[in-house]
Amino acid sequence: MNRRLRAIVVVCLLTGFMGPGTVFCTSQNGAQSTSPPATQTPAREAWQREFDRICSRTQEAMSFSEEDLASLVQRCDALAPQIEKLDETRRKVYLGRLHMCRGLYAYVLESKRNPKK
Amino acid sequence: MNRKRFVTLALILLFSIPSLAQTGTKKKRPLPYEYGRVVLNNNATKYEMAPVVFEHWIHRGKFTCRVCHVDVGFGMKAGNTGIRAADIERGYYCGACHNGRTLNDGKPIFAACSTRKLTYEDQKRCDRCHSVGKRVPSDFDFATFTAPLPKERYGNGVDWEKSEELGLIKPQTALAGFTPKNPLVVQKDFDLNAKVEGMPDIIFSHRKHTVWNGCELCHPEIFMGVKKGNSHYTMVDISEGRSCGACHVTVAFPLMDCQRCHAKPVQP
Amino acid sequence: MLAAALLMTGMALAQIYLPPAPPPPAQYGRVVLDSHAVRSPGAVVFDHWLHRSKFTCRLCHVDIGFAMTANGTGITQESIRKGYHCGACHDGKRVVEGNVVFAACVSDQYVPACDRCHAAVKRGVRKYDYQSYTARYPKTNFGVDWMTAEEHGLIRPADELAGFVPAKPRMPVRGDFDIAAGVNWVRPVQFSHHKHAVWNGCELCHPEIFATARKSAVQYTMFSNIEGHHCGACHLKVAFPLNNCAMCHTRAPMWAQQ
Numbered sequence: 285m286n287r288r289l290r291a292i293v294v295v296c297l298l299t300g301f302m303g304p305g306t307v308f309c310t311s312q313n314g315a316q317s318t319s320p321p322a323t324q325t326p327a328r329e330a331w332q333r334e335f336d337r338i339c340s341r342t343q344e345a346m347s348f349s350e351e352d353l354a355s356l357v358q359r360c361d362a363l364a365p366q367i368e369k370l371d372e373t374r375r376k377v378y379l380g381r382l383h384m385c386r387g388l389y390a391y392v393l394e395s396k397r398n399p400k401k
Numbered sequence: 402m403n404r405k406r407f408v409t410l411a412l413i414l415l416f417s418i419p420s421l422a423q424t425g426t427k428k429k430r431p432l433p434y435e436y437g438r439v440v441l442n443n444n445a446t447k448y449e450m451a452p453v454v455f456e457h458w459i460h461r462g463k464f465t466c467r468v469c470h471v472d473v474g475f476g477m478k479a480g481n482t483g484i485r486a487a488d489i490e491r492g493y494y495c496g497a498c499h500n501g502r503t504l505n506d507g508k509p510i511f512a513a514c515s516t517r518k519l520t521y522e523d524q525k526r527c528d529r530c531h532s533v534g535k536r537v538p539s540d541f542d543f544a545t546f547t548a549p550l551p552k553e554r555y556g557n558g559v560d561w562e563k564s565e566e567l568g569l570i571k572p573q574t575a576l577a578g579f580t581p582k583n584p585l586v587v588q589k590d591f592d593l594n595a596k597v598e599g600m601p602d603i604i605f606s607h608r609k610h611t612v613w614n615g616c617e618l619c620h621p622e623i624f625m626g627v628k629k630g631n632s633h634y635t636m637v638d639i640s641e642g643r644s645c646g647a648c649h650v651t652v653a654f655p656l657m658d659c660q661r662c663h664a665k666p667v668q669p
Numbered sequence: 670m671l672a673a674a675l676l677m678t679g680m681a682l683a684q685i686y687l688p689p690a691p692p693p694p695a696q697y698g699r700v701v702l703d704s705h706a707v708r709s710p711g712a713v714v715f716d717h718w719l720h721r722s723k724f725t726c727r728l729c730h731v732d733i734g735f736a737m738t739a740n741g742t743g744i745t746q747e748s749i750r751k752g753y754h755c756g757a758c759h760d761g762k763r764v765v766e767g768n769v770v771f772a773a774c775v776s777d778q779y780v781p782a783c784d785r786c787h788a789a790v791k792r793g794v795r796k797y798d799y800q801s802y803t804a805r806y807p808k809t810n811f812g813v814d815w816m817t818a819e820e821h822g823l824i825r826p827a828d829e830l831a832g833f834v835p836a837k838p839r840m841p842v843r844g845d846f847d848i849a850a851g852v853n854w855v856r857p858v859q860f861s862h863h864k865h866a867v868w869n870g871c872e873l874c875h876p877e878i879f880a881t882a883r884k885s886a887v888q889y890t891m892f893s894n895i896e897g898h899h900c901g902a903c904h905l906k907v908a909f910p911l912n913n914c915a916m917c918h919t920r921a922p923m924w925a926q927q
Contacts, residue, residue, distance in 0.1 A: 340581030342616050373488040380474045380482075384617040391621035425889070425898035427877050429741050430734035432753050544751075554732065554834040601840060636876040657731065657872040660837055 331366045339385035345392040353393040360386035433558035434543035437652045451531040465572045467615035472579040486514040556654045602665035623647045688911035694812040695799040698907045710779045712789035725828045727870035732834045733757045746774040842866040856920035
């Protein structure tokens with residue numbers, strides 16, 4: 285076959301496979317039947333980004349080292365005063381969530397420090 | 402004088418002894434479509450609204466427990482969260498989805514609450530949740546929704562766990578804007594065997610619980626004991642709402658379904 | 670004056686310390702359900718004896734979910750029509766022992782058929798009569814001896830309602846054991862788990878009525894029984910009454926022994 289034609293066919297095939305692939309790969313949250321609102325979600329503030337970083341990995345808490353866990357607990361404690369300063373709604377919501385997240389890390393840390401019998 | 406006092410005291414004691422009797426009666430059993438119903442009234446009647454009725458069954462079919470109780474931040478007992486209309490209008494708590502824009506199966510979910518002066522149309526919308534004492538038509542019918550799902554005894558009459566395993570329901574594990582980036586990872590299974598005198602052994606599956614709850618929902622607030630098998634939960638504690646009873650009295654399958662936990666024959 | 674006071678005290682104490690006198694056998698186990706609903710055609714009179722002869726206690730009180738106290742269930746016309754509570758059988762379709770069970774609460778207006786259940790002050794509306802129906806069953810002072818009737822095969826109470834809830838394999842039943850009384854001049858009560866499990870399964874009593882796995886952890890006293898807790902949940906008004914002391918206190922008291 286003509287070289288150029290071959291090249292075009294290859295490019296078309298690649299884009300054909302990758303097109304749908306790129307769409308699927310960007311969705312992080314698996315199959316969703318609720319879709320986010322049409323209006324853009326407001327950009328995350330600095331403390332929210334820190335919250336996401338700290339509390340997004342609770343599922344992996346068992347695999348962290350004691351140092352990592354201790355540092356996560358400290359970061360939670362450091363974040364709390366920033367959340368305290370927010371308006372009442374967000375303070376209520378995020379303090380509750382931070383409490384659960386910190387509590388879990390502290391719990392796993394304690395279980396690692398006092399190994400099971 | 403002393404004798405009379407003595408007799409009086411003795412009589413009082415005699416009369417008061419029976420009032421020390423422990424509870425030992427059957428509780429009222431909610432119907433399958435009523436099981437998991439939570440009535441919220443922190444503020445409703447203060448503002449002359451009917452208390453809110455929240456039905457778990459419709460939300461259970463669409464979300465994991467974790468999404469609402471950890472990511473969105475609802476408490477585990479009625480009234481604990483302290484939800485106000487202002488919070489909802491700002492897009493938190495119920496407002497995370499009930500905002501008129503988030504889509505469910507392609508249709509927008511009705512917006513909840515309004516802090517401005519209510520119109521007649523608004524009132525009808527309010528009644529959808531503030532429905533104690535009212536007959537309010539719902540978008541979803543219990544019988545239709547649960548018809549294809551595998552049945553269980555008690556509770557909602559639905560085996561939610563099996564429904565999820567079979568893929569008949571696909572509860573969302575994350576909510577955009579609320580769940581921090583990384584998705585739920587199901588914990589590896591490390592069964593927790595506990596022996597109770599005379600009863601079949603309990604098989605506890607961590608995996609089955611983390612599918613719905615993640616970690617933070619239970620640890621450390623509901624289950625504090627760190628060493629595996631060290632904490633002792635008696636049936637009395639559980640039926641009063643502690644440990645397993647935080648969920649398995651009013652929302653998850655109820656305690657009366659003994660064999661769901663006491664699943665192993667007692668070793669001779 | 671003193672005599673009057675003593676009499677009053679005696680009567681009051683008797684209320685607390687003695688089980689109440691049971692009604693005549695034909696009315697033993699009768700439950701009057703009255704929600705005082707505005708449009709109700711009258712209070713419902715439910716007699717246990719007919720249903721006891723056909724079903725185990727477990728079927729109604731566990732699978733279907735009836736409460737153990739009058740008006741405790743919250744039965745409404747709506748729940749019956751949806752196929753719950755009485756509507757689990759009384760739907761005009763279910764067949765029990767060859768007969769189609771009549772549908773309950775079908776009409777929004779009063780019709781004479783309502784009186785079959787809403788029979789508070791009406792006579793002659795019931796299909797079955799106590800005397801003729803229970804004629805061949807063994808009797809005690811208080812009513813039918815259901816336990817013996819079942820043991821001799823005179824009744825075969827059904828324990829499952831097809832299509833209502835999924836059946837589960839049975840859990841092993843604990844053995845019989847003694848319940849120590851609070852005072853040492855009352856010999857321990859012989860409690861038969863097996864006899865109770867025949868009618869109740871496990872879930873009827875556990876964990877709501879008897880919460881503990883260790884039998885000595887909670888004291889079940891005659892006071893709590895008379896108030897309708899623990900054993901009194903059944904053995905006051907439906908199962909053989911507490912007045913039948915010898916049915917539980919089978920061992921002779923201390924002073925009667927040699």
